[in-house]
Amino acid sequence: GESVGxxxxxxxxxxxxxxxxxxxxxxxxxxxxxxxxxESGKGPQFIIDIRSNMDKRQGQRVTVxxxxxxxxxxxxxxxTQPGDSAVYFCAESNYKLTFGKGTLLTVNP
Amino acid sequence: xxxxxxxxxxxxxxxxxxxxLKCEQHLGHNAMYWYKQSAKKPLELMFVYSxxxxxxxxxxxxxxxxxxxxxxxLFLHLHTLQPxxxxxxxxxxxxxxxxxxxxxxxxxxxxxxxxx
Numbered sequence: 329g330e331s332v333g334x335x336x337x338x339x340x341x342x343x344x345x346x347x348x349x350x351x352x353x354x355x356x357x358x359x360x361x362x363x364x365x366x367e368s369g370k371g372p373q374f375i376i377d378i379r380s381n382m383d384k385r386q387g388q389r390v391t392v393x394x395x396x397x398x399x400x401x402x403x404x405x406x407x408t409q410p411g412d413s414a415v416y417f418c419a420e421s422n423y424k425l426t427f428g429k430g431t432l433l434t435v436n437p
Numbered sequence: 438x439x440x441x442x443x444x445x446x447x448x449x450x451x452x453x454x455x456x457x458l459k460c461e462q463h464l465g466h467n468a469m470y471w472y473k474q475s476a477k478k479p480l481e482l483m484f485v486y487s488x489x490x491x492x493x494x495x496x497x498x499x500x501x502x503x504x505x506x507x508x509x510x511l512f513l514h515l516h517t518l519q520p521x522x523x524x525x526x527x528x529x530x531x532x533x534x535x536x537x538x539x540x541x542x543x544x545x546x547x548x549x550x551x552x553x
Contacts, residue, residue, distance in 0.1 A: 359539065360539035362541050362542075364544075369546070370546050370547075371441075371443075371527050371529075371544035371545050371546045371547050372480075372527070372542075372544045373544070374541045374542070374543060377541050379539070417479075421538070421539055423538050424482075424538070425482070425542065426479075427479040427480040428479060429477065429478065429479050430479075
């Protein structure tokens with residue numbers, strides 16, 4: 329069946345470094361993708377989204393890259409801060425949203 | 438401050454109890470959702486109320502019963518739950534149209550449910 333997965337379950341970075349979180353998807357019909365951040369004790373928080381007619385979208389300190397050829401999605405966080413520590417997961421949509429399991433990002437001071 | 442408010446934040450109930458989870462969204466959205474989040478598993482969609490229709494995940498047991506009295510309020514009624522139902526239950530809302538379902542979900546902070 330179709331699935332969304334993450335290459336790395338955990339990622340540890342130093343404060344100030346850039347972080348890259350990856351996501352592979354298998355449904356070639358998916359046309360909408362979202363990244364969420366979930367801090368401990370809180371619900372998922374929308375970070376950024378991208379539609380399949382784009383390959384890059386930038387937000388504040390975050391960039392999402394979409395490579396439809398290899399069905400790969402990534403989230404880049406610039407100048408990572410301790411407050412960025414959380415679980416990040418991607419979701420793909422072909423009318424219905426399917427979520428990945430998540431990557432735990434730990435930022436070391 | 439989230440635009441989606443869930444109560445209670447924590448709930449402990451026995452297997453013979455009946456309880457309800459409440460969700461309210463202040464975003465003017467027209468679709469509301471219940472998700473179950475268990476450890477080390479992706480979010481599982483339980484129920485959707487969208488464009489005045491209810492869409493169910495057929496794998497959800499009948500001991501979970503949703504209610505959506507209007508576009509801003511959503512309930513999940515619980516009865517005779519099992520210990521394996523212990524999880525974080527998340528409510529979400531979004532704005533959808535008949536042409537496209539592609540819009541981000543906005544989540545509440547969830548109800549942490551423990552069934553003893």
